[in-house]
Each structure stands twice: as structure tokens, then as C-alpha cells.
Amino acid sequence: MKYYPTIGIECHVQLSTKTKLFSEVDNDARGKEPNSCVSPVDYALPGMLPRLNKEAVRFCILAGRAMNCEINAFSRFDRKHYFYPDSPKGYQITQFYQPIIGAGHVDLPSGVSVRINHAHLEGDAGKLTHFDTYSLVDFNRVDTPLIEIVSEPDIHSAKDAHDYCKELWRLMRYAGVTYGDLYNGNMRFDVNVSIAPEGSKELGTRAEVKNLNSFRSVERAVEYEISRQSKILDKGGKVIQETLGWNDATGVTTGQRSKEEAKDYRYMPEPDLPPIHLSDEYIKSESEKLPMMPADYREKFGKVIKEDILEILLDYPALMQKLDEMACDKAADTVALPLIANLFASVLLAEEKSAEYLNDLPSAKQLSELAEMNEKKELSSTATKEVFLKMFDPQMKNKDARTIAKELGVVQENDLGALEAIVDAVLKKPETLKAQEDFKAGSEKVLGFLVGQVMKESKGKANPSAVQDILRKKLA
Amino acid sequence: MKVANKTVSAVRLVQDALKKAHEFSDYNIFTFLNEEGALKKAREIDKKIARGEKVGRLAGVPYALKDNFLTPEGETTASAHILQGFSSPVTATAVKKLEDEGAIMIGRTNMDAFAHGSSTENSYFGPTLNSHDKTRVAGGSSGGSAVAVALDIVEFATGTDTGGSIRQPASFNGIYGLKPTYGCISRYGVVAMASSTDCVGFFTKDPDDMDLLMSIASGKDSKDLTTLDDYYNTETTSGRTIGVVKEFDNDSVAPEIRKALEEKCELLKSKGFEIVELEMPALKYALSAYYIIVPAEITSNLSRYDGIRYGFRSDDSNDLNKLYAKTRDDGFMPENKRRIMIGNFVLSSGFYDAYFLKAAKVRTLIVKEYEDAFKKCDFLLTPVAPNPAFKLGEKVNDPVAMYLEDMMSVSLNLAGVPGLTIPAGKTKDGLPLGLQLIGPRRSDKALIEFSKNLREVEE
Numbered sequence: 052m053k054y055y056p057t058i059g060i061e062c063h064v065q066l067s068t069k070t071k072l073f074s075e076v077d078n079d080a081r082g083k084e085p086n087s088c089v090s091p092v093d094y095a096l097p098g099m100l101p102r103l104n105k106e107a108v109r110f111c112i113l114a115g116r117a118m119n120c121e122i123n124a125f126s127r128f129d130r131k132h133y134f135y136p137d138s139p140k141g142y143q144i145t146q147f148y149q150p151i152i153g154a155g156h157v158d159l160p161s162g163v164s165v166r167i168n169h170a171h172l173e174g175d176a177g178k179l180t181h182f183d184t185y186s187l188v189d190f191n192r193v194d195t196p197l198i199e200i201v202s203e204p205d206i207h208s209a210k211d212a213h214d215y216c217k218e219l220w221r222l223m224r225y226a227g228v229t230y231g232d233l234y235n236g237n238m239r240f241d242v243n244v245s246i247a248p249e250g251s252k253e254l255g256t257r258a259e260v261k262n263l264n265s266f267r268s269v270e271r272a273v274e275y276e277i278s279r280q281s282k283i284l285d286k287g288g289k290v291i292q293e294t295l296g297w298n299d300a301t302g303v304t305t306g307q308r309s310k311e312e313a314k315d316y317r318y319m320p321e322p323d324l325p326p327i328h329l330s331d332e333y334i335k336s337e338s339e340k341l342p343m344m345p346a347d348y349r350e351k352f353g354k355v356i357k358e359d360i361l362e363i364l365l366d367y368p369a370l371m372q373k374l375d376e377m378a379c380d381k382a383a384d385t386v387a388l389p390l391i392a393n394l395f396a397s398v399l400l401a402e403e404k405s406a407e408y409l410n411d412l413p414s415a416k417q418l419s420e421l422a423e424m425n426e427k428k429e430l431s432s433t434a435t436k437e438v439f440l441k442m443f444d445p446q447m448k449n450k451d452a453r454t455i456a457k458e459l460g461v462v463q464e465n466d467l468g469a470l471e472a473i474v475d476a477v478l479k480k481p482e483t484l485k486a487q488e489d490f491k492a493g494s495e496k497v498l499g500f501l502v503g504q505v506m507k508e509s510k511g512k513a514n515p516s517a518v519q520d521i522l523r524k525k526l527a
Numbered sequence: 528m529k530v531a532n533k534t535v536s537a538v539r540l541v542q543d544a545l546k547k548a549h550e551f552s553d554y555n556i557f558t559f560l561n562e563e564g565a566l567k568k569a570r571e572i573d574k575k576i577a578r579g580e581k582v583g584r585l586a587g588v589p590y591a592l593k594d595n596f597l598t599p600e601g602e603t604t605a606s607a608h609i610l611q612g613f614s615s616p617v618t619a620t621a622v623k624k625l626e627d628e629g630a631i632m633i634g635r636t637n638m639d640a641f642a643h644g645s646s647t648e649n650s651y652f653g654p655t656l657n658s659h660d661k662t663r664v665a666g667g668s669s670g671g672s673a674v675a676v677a678l679d680i681v682e683f684a685t686g687t688d689t690g691g692s693i694r695q696p697a698s699f700n701g702i703y704g705l706k707p708t709y710g711c712i713s714r715y716g717v718v719a720m721a722s723s724t725d726c727v728g729f730f731t732k733d734p735d736d737m738d739l740l741m742s743i744a745s746g747k748d749s750k751d752l753t754t755l756d757d758y759y760n761t762e763t764t765s766g767r768t769i770g771v772v773k774e775f776d777n778d779s780v781a782p783e784i785r786k787a788l789e790e791k792c793e794l795l796k797s798k799g800f801e802i803v804e805l806e807m808p809a810l811k812y813a814l815s816a817y818y819i820i821v822p823a824e825i826t827s828n829l830s831r832y833d834g835i836r837y838g839f840r841s842d843d844s845n846d847l848n849k850l851y852a853k854t855r856d857d858g859f860m861p862e863n864k865r866r867i868m869i870g871n872f873v874l875s876s877g878f879y880d881a882y883f884l885k886a887a888k889v890r891t892l893i894v895k896e897y898e899d900a901f902k903k904c905d906f907l908l909t910p911v912a913p914n915p916a917f918k919l920g921e922k923v924n925d926p927v928a929m930y931l932e933d934m935m936s937v938s939l940n941l942a943g944v945p946g947l948t949i950p951a952g953k954t955k956d957g958l959p960l961g962l963q964l965i966g967p968r969r970s971d972k973a974l975i976e977f978s979k980n981l982r983e984v985e986e
Contacts, residue, residue, distance in 0.1 A: 091616065091617050094836060095831040095836070096597070096615065096616075096617065096837070097595075097597065097603065097605070097610065097613070097615075097718040097719070097831070098595075098596075098597050098619065098714070098715065098716045098717045098718045098719060099617075099715075099716075100714065100715055100750060100751050100752070100753075101752075102749070102750065102752060103752065130827050132826075132827060132830060132874075134830070134833060134851055136833075136835045136847070139831060139835075139836060140830060140831050141827075141829075141830020141831050141833060142827055142830055184845060185845070188835070315875050315876050316876075317826075317827075317871060317874035317875055317876075317879075318874070318879070319823055319824070319827055319874050319883070322721075322722035322723035322753075322824060323722050323751075323752065323753065324752060325752055325753065
């Protein structure tokens, strides 16, 4: 039987605030000793009280607006109780009843629009490492601010699930609220998948695959679940509502616990934190700080840069900003921008360490000049790329495109007088005489040989098409 | 307050206090005596005085600290087994403010474990005895602090009041005890019982001392987002109209207490005060609402005591759930467990709306009722508790009877309004009686001023 899948996704985003959500200690524990970024508040000593990080609230406004969400003027915190050593307080401070970010939508490049139900602000848990006879706990991550983004079940394919997660990742990075390092769990996805016979109006029973940390694993887990659930239904069985884990190596989901025995979190209003009141003016002024989003760039560059190229570049907010600067600097011509876009895309696709290329981008001015030289045929396409790559060399950093091209000795000779002199010199060489005669006799093939000889004589600087023109004239 | 100066040294004040503490050791007042630390501080203050340097307003004044305030001195245990071995790296804001003015903590005082109780019998260290009758309870939960002041060991003691834990023991021991407006004094560094009702306050022998302590300890603290602005020293009113609450005038209140209230009212009338009788019908639901909301917050606040990071751990088995269960079973007193269970019940899914949410609505009604009451009068004068100090063991095994002790004190905590226990004579058996003066939010100073007037009127 054919089945129609329905998918909803919850996404946890770690915010890159300076300090933690409820204390003043460093929120950036990357490369730090375990339990070195922990305050008495995070450690939940007796009598410790949470303080609210204003930057996290500000980030919520940016993240919310990036997803076209309403920002709620009133929101508050609740306690979600559970016992586990990664939770020092014995509860997580979250927003169960009145979240800060309301309804919105995320539009995928494919045209699919996924509605956002809400997103709430909460503290992360610590990290446990298990050994044979004992476990160790690291509280560095405790109360790192998180927003949990809850989508409506508007996704109906593994591909769209992948694209939605990727678009969220882009949006959060464009909004500047997270490092977005998936490998280190800066964004984690819980995927709810159900299937129903095609045409059915009722949704099937859903299973939740928890803690996916790559777009690829989201896609694979959804594919797997659709197929697993289809097989169950085909055999006349019933899908049980349960929470599953994903094994990336084996590519299968495995049961963790069924919802029947799910914990009762005994939610309670957080009495230590007053509610958050945001004025309209504050929401407005913070919202205005949101930079251009992927959708804005698609609209702006969609007609100039090829879609597949643009989608590659859109993963890199800083790069898009650079292209936008270029577009402002020079009129958004249909030649320069695509050229630069293609150069970036080829580097990003080819180079393994492509991310390194983006740490320190060339200036918009450098790039504009490079495009101009290419357009004026002062640089061949090979030379253009060569100069482009050199721009990332720290020693070349502050040099303009022309200087780099000159230093590399790759500027093309376009001066017709100079070119003519070189052609003449080549035509006088005995080894070219035969070819000259053959050409005159009607052999087009040998023209390439003659151009090659001129290029060689010019040490590669001659503009080949100009050389061709001169040769044709001389040998006519 | 006797402050150290050129003629009386801080060392002398501290030595006297410590001597008395030893003398009265059979009352089981202290869980820890800060002998070395206190003398060291006293010597520093004496040196300053000798050098003619400025010293604080509480220079060399010995005081007793309820065992639920965090300081590095000794172990902060809240008189609970599960916190044995916990010594705090941080100092509570209120303590810091007192010590910055030169006050010297001579010891930590006994309390009902985690402040759950009205008699100090629920302490891991055993009960504290009443200052006037050793066969009776000290009241609670701040029993040790109240008795320390009543027996004149110290000039003042800190307390916390979540449902009467300062006012009732003050009443049982014949001294002043103030539960300030919610948010007046920082809760930072105070072991939490119920976050939305916990208040830090004091026991003193006279209202002037109370005023001084409040002016020092009150105020906004960036570490406690529920603290109010620094209003204490600037806001005061005087009252001529005193309300009495009809609902508290019934047979469940001991005749001697009703008589003490009547006499006080007569006295006030004779001095030109107006006495009005008010009906506050929502107050009869206060105790029920309190024993839903407070256990809910208790169960939440006690979740952190799991044996993982600090304090007592019962079992080192490799089964996590066993470790939790055994640690918490051994570490908590029966009353702690009772409240944890009630709290979990009222928060559990399916019961939240019927219990917690409904109690929250009752709380709103009580807030409103107090607001209305203070449109008709300036202060309310009521009993603190239905009885004077009861016998040790009399109620400890009857939780409901013990909870009923709180019937006239808990509504203030739900409403966040301040209440001051003032001494009101003694029973014919010589047991102290106290009355409770209640004002609107932020009327803390006015309450104290009024109690000063009242004292003058009586003299």
C-alpha cells in the first residue's frame, strides 16, 4: 500500500551568549576542562537563585524574527522535574505554558512552507560519560541557553525534513544566535514521524527519533522510519507510540522507552524568576537588527546567480554578506557576481578545508576588481582562479587584485601593437613555416598550434582570442 | 543594641554570648558554635576601635544564625541529615550585609529540617526546648533562633518565615519576630523551602533593634530577582485604625489568647485608636491553599538533594535509582517526605488543575482580600497561633494538628504582606503570649514604628 508520511520536528539550538542563561559564568566551554565553567547556581548549591541573561532574551527576538514568528510581550518560566545526574537542580527551567517565541513559518527553497508552533527558551543539561563501573558528569553545559523550536507537522518527505533542518540551521546562523556547530551538538533534532494510507484523513501513530545531530541523519532516520512503519502496516500490525534512538553507523532506529511509561514532569511555575515583559518598542528595535536572511538573498540574487550555486553559498552567512557588499559597491551586474559566486562555489566544493577559506574573506573591493579584470580579458579564467585563491593567502591579504595578478605574472597582453610584434616574431621562426603554409592551404587545425607558439613566446600572457584574430589577418 | 566600643570590647561581648550558649546547652539551641571564628572577628573589630577606625552599626554584636543561611563557617545543614558535611563556599546576601556592619555570628541555630514544621521537633539534631518551659516546644521552624534571643544569649537572631516560622516561635518565647514583605530581604544563599513565600527576618527583644536590622538587611539584590527596590527606609505611615479579623475569633483559639487580643484592643481604644471588625472569608481557605502550593514548591526545591554532588550519600551501589532512593530515604525526615509526596501529588499530571491551579486562584483571592482589608484599616491585629507553646511530642505525630497551628500565620505568606509578632503577656502558667500585627505590602517600617508606640502606651 502507498503511505503518506507526516513529520514534525523539534529543534534545540544552543545560543552563543557570552554567559550562561542563569549565571554569570562563561557559556563557551569549547576546549575547556570539564566542570570549569560552572557557577554555584549551575551546580545547584542550596539557596542559589537563577538570574536571567538579557542577551539570551535578545537572541530569542532575533531567532524568532528569523522564523517570521510573533514575539510574545509576556512570557514566563516553568520547572520541568526529573531526576538524572546531568540535571543538578532536579528540574530544567523551561517555558512550558507561555513561551517567548510564538507562531511563525520557515519557507524552504523548494517552496514548501513549514509552520512554527512556537519556540521556547530553556537551560541545557550537563553531559554524562559512562564507564564500566562508574559514570562521570560534566556540568559545563548546564544552563547553556537553548531555544527549542517546535514545528507543525507540515513536512511530508525525508528530503523536506532534511531541507527544513538545514534551513533552520542557516536561519539561526544568519540571526547570529548560535555557533551552529552540529558536530558539537549546537543544534539537535527530534523528529516525529507517522504514516497513514494515502488519502486517509487521519494521521497515523507517531514515533519520535531523538537527538539527531546532522541533516543527513535526519533524512536517513526519516527514510528508515517511513520504511519501518510501512512494513508494520503492510503486515497488518500497529505502530506503537515510542521514543527511538538513531544509530548512525547501522542506519537503524532503536526503541528507548515507550510513551506509556513516559515520565510525569510535574511542571510548575518557576517562582524564582519574574515573568519577562517586553515592550513593543524593544521588540521592534531588536527585530530591526536582524540582518538579511537567506530568503532575502534568494530574492536579491536569484536572477543573477544560478540556484544550485546560490544554495551552496547560502550556507555561509559571511560570504553572502560579502557578495551583498560587492553588489552594493558595483551595480549588481550579471557578470561580476556570478563569476565570484562560481569561484567561491568551486572552492567550497573542491577544498576539503573549505571552512578555513571563510575565516578571512577578501574584501568586496578586491573581488570587484578581480571580476573587472576577468571581464576585460586581462585575466584568463585559469588566471582569475589563481588570483582568487591567492587572495586568501595572508601575505597577499591587503593587495588589490591587479597587484596580485602582476606578481603572479598572469595579466594578459591585450595591446594589439605588442601582440602583433610577438606574432611577427613567431611567424619568422622556421619551425612555424610549415604550419603557415598548411593554414593558407585551408587547414584550420594548425591555427591552434600557431596560437600556442605565440602564447609560449608571450609566456602565457597574450590574450589567445586576440592572437587568433591577428594570425588570421596576417595569414589571410 | 549593645555595640562594642572603647569601654566594652567585642571580644567581651562574644565571650559572654558563648558562655551563655554553653550554660544553656541543654536547650539544644545550636547546631554549631562558631567559637574560634567569632573571637577572631571580635579581635579584628577591637583592633579597629583601638585604632580609631570607623566600625559598623553592629560592631561586635553577637548574633545567632538559623542553620539555613549559607556561610563558610561550619556546615550549613538546615538541620537536615541530607546536608551533613556540606560547607558552603558562598555567603548569603543577608549575612554579608550584617557582617559588613560588624555583627558576629556565634553559632548556627536548630530548626525543623528544611524549615518544615512548627515546633523544631523535625530537626535531625532533636528538638529545641522552650525558653520558658523545658517540657514545651520552642515553636518553629526557627525555634533555635527564638530561644537564643529569649534566653538573652544573643542580641538578635536571623530566621526565615515561609508560613509562620518566625512569628510563631517569637510568640512562643515572648519576643519580637518580623516576617517582612515578600522580597524585602534577599533570599540569595538561604536554603529554599518554598520560593514564592520564603522571607528572611529577625528575632529581637525590642522594636528599635528590629528597625536597625531591617534598615541594614533590606534592599534590592541583583542575585535575587524577586527582591523589591530599597523602600524600607523611605516608606512609612502611621496608623490610627486597627482591624480585627472575625474569622480568627473562634473556639479553636485558646481563651487566653483571645483575652490578650481583647485587652490590647481595649487599651488601644482607650488611647484613641479606632478598632474595626473585618470579615475576611477567603482566609479560611488559606491553610488548604498553603499546604498545596508550599509542598509543590518544596518538592521542587528539594529535588537537588540527590546525593550526587554534595552532602550526604547513603549508597554507593551502581544502581542510580537505588542511590537516589536510599539517599533521600535516609537523608530526609518524615515530615520532609510527607511534603515531598504531597507536592508531587498536587503537581502530577491530571491533578495539577484540581489542586495546584485551584490553590493558586485561592491565593489570588487572599491577596485581594488583604488589599481590601487595608482600605478599611491601617493594620490588622490577630493572634499568631491558636495556642501558646504546646508540649513536646504532643503534635509531632499528628501532622494535621501541627498544620492547624499555622492557620493564622500562613495567609500573610501567600499574600506577601508583612507581619510582626509582639509580646502580649503570659498565660497563668507563665507561658508567653504573642500577637501578630499585619500591614499592607511595604509597611514593614510602619509596623515596627507602631509597635514602638504600642510599647510606650503600655508603659
